Amino acid sequence: MELIPVVDLMAGAVVRGMRGDRARYRPIESALCAGSDPATMAGKLVSHCAATTLYVADLDAIMRASPQWSALESLLAALPQTVRLWLDAGFADADRAAAVIARLAGADAALQQRVIPVFGTESLASLSAAADCLALPGAVLSLDRRAGHALDPAGLHERPERWPERVIAMTLDQVGADAGPDLAGIARLRSLKQGLCPYGAGSIRHAADLDAARAAGAAGWxxxxxLHDGRIPPA
Known part of the structure; x- marks a missing residue:
């Protein structure tokens, strides 16, 4: 199972997620390093986990503001060439995702392939837009939920035939909740589509939770x- 460290970006800083209540997010205080600089924190997280994938949520972009170009560019430049960047920037259509990746990676074809768009159901307004987005190479779908309800204008939660190979069970209430992994959610996704690679998010308390997620069939978490609290030892 793949351990994927997460960077939540807001106003140019790394912030700590609190049950999806973005008004309560504050600059991170981490055992890994001082400060909340995105590039520094990304490097520390990747090194600590020996990660080959880093997940970045640009919360300013998700909340319909402009992407945090300076933070994203410095973060991407700091990553080793062996690390992929899963980027959720509130993409509502395929053209926007392609434009953001093109600006970040420029003409570097290898770098373009390392930036993988994550499409959150909270941002996809229609099935037609979703179809174009999920047809992009490597696209990841985030099935967003809050308070037991799907955040899903396009109705993708109940259309597994539309899902790509990689899907994230993103229950926002679980973010920063320390309630234990949602193993039932992983089992449900696996039952809905054969060959799916389901990823979980949030509520990992310790290494034993990662073992339980692996046993439940999660492709990653x-x-x-x-990580910031020092409860997961270095890889």
Whole structure:
């Protein structure tokens, strides 16, 4: 199972997620390093986890503001060439995702392939837009939920035939909750589509939770708080 460290960006800084209540997010305080600089924190997280994938949520972009270009560019430049960047920047259509990746990677074809768009159901307004987005190479779908309800204008949660190979069970209430991984959610996704690679997010308390997620069939898990609090040992 792949351990994927998470960077939540807001106003140019790394912030700590709190049950999806973005008004409560504050600059991170981490055992890994001082400060909340995105490039520095990304490097520390990747090194600590020996990660080959880093998940970045640009919360300014998700909340319909402009992407945080300076933070994203410095973060991407700091990553080793062996690390992929899964980027959720509130993409509502395929053209926007392609434009953001093109600006970040420029003409570097290898770098373009390392930036993988994550499409959150909270940002996809229609099935037609979703179809174009999920047809992009390597696209990842985030099935967003809050308070037991799907955030899903396009109705993708109940259309597994539309899902790509990689899907994230993104229950926002679980972010920073330390309640234990949602293993039932992983089992449900696996039952809905054969051959799916389901990823979980949030509520990892310790290494034993990662073992349980692996045993439940998760392809990977997105983790932040347990890393910053020193509850997951270095790889």
């Amino acid at each position: 997105l983790v932040a708080s347990a």
